[in-house]
Amino acid sequence: xxxxxxxxxxxxxxxxxxxxxxxxxxxxxxxxxxxxxxxxxxxxxxxxxxxxxxxxxxxxxxxxxxxxxxxxxxxxxxxxxxxxxxxx
Amino acid sequence: xxxxxxxxxxxxxxxxxxxxxxxxxxxxxxxxx
Amino acid sequence: xxxxxxxxxxxxxxxxxxxxxxxxxxxxxxxxxxxxxxxxxxxxxxxxxxxxxxxxxxxxxxxxxxxxxxxxxxxxxxxxxxxxxxxxxxxxxxxxxxxxxxxxxxxxxxxxxxxxxxxxxxxxxxxxxxxxxxxxxxxxxxxxxxxxxxxxxxxxxxxxxxxxxxxxxxxxxxxxxxxxxxxxxxxxxxxxxxxxxxxxxxxxxxxxxxxxxxxxxxxxxxxxxxxxxxxxxxxxxxxxxxxxxxxxxxxxxxxxxxxxxxxxxxxxxxxxxxxxxxxxxxxxxxxxxxxxxxxxxxxxxxxxxxxxxxxxxxxxxxxxxxxxxxxxxxxxxxxxxxxxxxxxxxxxxxxxxxxxxxxxxxxxxxxxxxxxxxxxxxxxxxxxxxxxxxxxxxxxxxxxxxxxxx
Numbered sequence: 001x002x003x004x005x006x007x008x009x010x011x012x013x014x015x016x017x018x019x020x021x022x023x024x025x026x027x028x029x030x031x032x033x034x035x036x037x038x039x040x041x042x043x044x045x046x047x048x049x050x051x052x053x054x055x056x057x058x059x060x061x062x063x064x065x066x067x068x069x070x071x072x073x074x075x076x077x078x079x080x081x082x083x084x085x086x087x088x
Numbered sequence: 089x090x091x092x093x094x095x096x097x098x099x100x101x102x103x104x105x106x107x108x109x110x111x112x113x114x115x116x117x118x119x120x121x
Numbered sequence: 122x123x124x125x126x127x128x129x130x131x132x133x134x135x136x137x138x139x140x141x142x143x144x145x146x147x148x149x150x151x152x153x154x155x156x157x158x159x160x161x162x163x164x165x166x167x168x169x170x171x172x173x174x175x176x177x178x179x180x181x182x183x184x185x186x187x188x189x190x191x192x193x194x195x196x197x198x199x200x201x202x203x204x205x206x207x208x209x210x211x212x213x214x215x216x217x218x219x220x221x222x223x224x225x226x227x228x229x230x231x232x233x234x235x236x237x238x239x240x241x242x243x244x245x246x247x248x249x250x251x252x253x254x255x256x257x258x259x260x261x262x263x264x265x266x267x268x269x270x271x272x273x274x275x276x277x278x279x280x281x282x283x284x285x286x287x288x289x290x291x292x293x294x295x296x297x298x299x300x301x302x303x304x305x306x307x308x309x310x311x312x313x314x315x316x317x318x319x320x321x322x323x324x325x326x327x328x329x330x331x332x333x334x335x336x337x338x339x340x341x342x343x344x345x346x347x348x349x350x351x352x353x354x355x356x357x358x359x360x361x362x363x364x365x366x367x368x369x370x371x372x373x374x375x376x377x378x379x380x381x382x383x384x385x386x387x388x389x390x391x392x393x394x395x396x397x398x399x400x401x402x403x404x405x406x407x408x409x410x411x412x413x414x415x416x417x418x419x420x421x422x423x424x425x426x427x428x429x430x431x432x433x434x435x436x437x438x439x440x441x442x443x444x445x446x447x448x449x450x451x452x453x454x455x456x457x458x459x460x461x462x463x464x465x466x467x468x469x470x471x472x473x474x475x476x477x478x479x480x481x482x483x484x485x486x487x488x489x490x491x492x493x494x495x496x497x498x499x500x501x502x503x504x505x506x507x508x509x510x511x512x513x514x515x516x517x518x519x520x521x522x523x524x525x526x527x
Contacts, residue, residue: 015181015183017133017134017181018133019127019132019133020127020131021127024132024136026184028183028211031115032111032114033112034109034110035110035124035127036108036109037108037127041108070108071108074108077109110124112124113361114137114183115305116346116360116361116362117136117347117362117370118347118348118362118366118371118437119139119367119370119372120346120384121139121154121186121307121385
């Protein structure tokens, strides 16, 4: 279950490739390809490993408050498909 | 600003959510055989 | 903004690409998109091929689809496979199965980040071998058996849909299930030797609908390589990007290092450059004139006013090109029938585009040219479609379609 109060990181099985519109993320294990469609979401995902919890990464990326619930839902989806995982 | 919830849909929110992440199969692009 | 719109501006690297390692092949399939058969003496060397892998790694290309010809007939195939995987480029290779004995199957089962795709065009030997040659069905089955016995996880079975095998969709699925494989069906394009048999083999309009309905009903775990996006105009869009990826999301590197927009468009009109040139593959991908052109926003042209343009994006560029249709008009298999009309409107005096890249062995192509188009007759008689192979062969059992491998 995705818990934004915990520390997360990009899965080591994932390759993240910045693109003009955001980033492409490919999971070598599941062979799933995700498109992160805003530069801010890319910043959040790349920044996860540097923050004590997900909220910290979202804040540091400058995501406006009204959009945060949507970002958290998107991150929950990325956790569900293995793109991001809890940092132990 | 009041937090949004399921029962009070903000017009912008669904659009943002829809476009934040899109998933495609690596096998789902034309031009590869 | 839709994903499709983002791709208008291009990507830093292809998402994945097709890399034909060799034009040599042990088979001589009648519809071969790369007109393979004979090795080209100018093939990339092992060192050059590794250089391409190095570039793909630097560009963070996630995965490469290796094909040919028959890629496993290159003696350095296994070395290149390992090199690619060791350099963070996942590999799926497309094969007729000829080299997949028990030893190689076991080796593949031990290897991470490799996917195997076995080509099969008939659920029964008679349908398959008609197109791919005698013994090819058995070769494919043996490869699938060996992979299953070795515990290789979920190989793919890739089928080119033709007039002759559309009714076998459930049977293909059963074969895939039997071998623990995933079924993949793809579109026949009039590319390579496919140009010579397209009129005879491409599914009828009714069969296209049958195919679409099957995908919607039973195709949840069936891959299509997004090759049926032109059918999206029937209704529900099929899973995939639903757009032509040529030069925008994917491209082809051919055995001599030529870079084409798409493996179905091996023709100088779609040649973007060569990996041996200064700047290598990256230079071609990022700066070639052809690719920059393809990345311009598409206006839709003659299809602009069609309600369905958003779903079908005007269909397949290669299919239009090799049937002599304008690229800014309908796909020859447009589900609204506009393609049929466009085909009928073609000027019969103008020869169809033909690639000068042809590595077919001598018997395969020149004995049978493209089927002549008659114009001014209006819609084809539906009765002609009831027996697609009638009149082409020497006898009732000989379709005349198969060219024997030497």
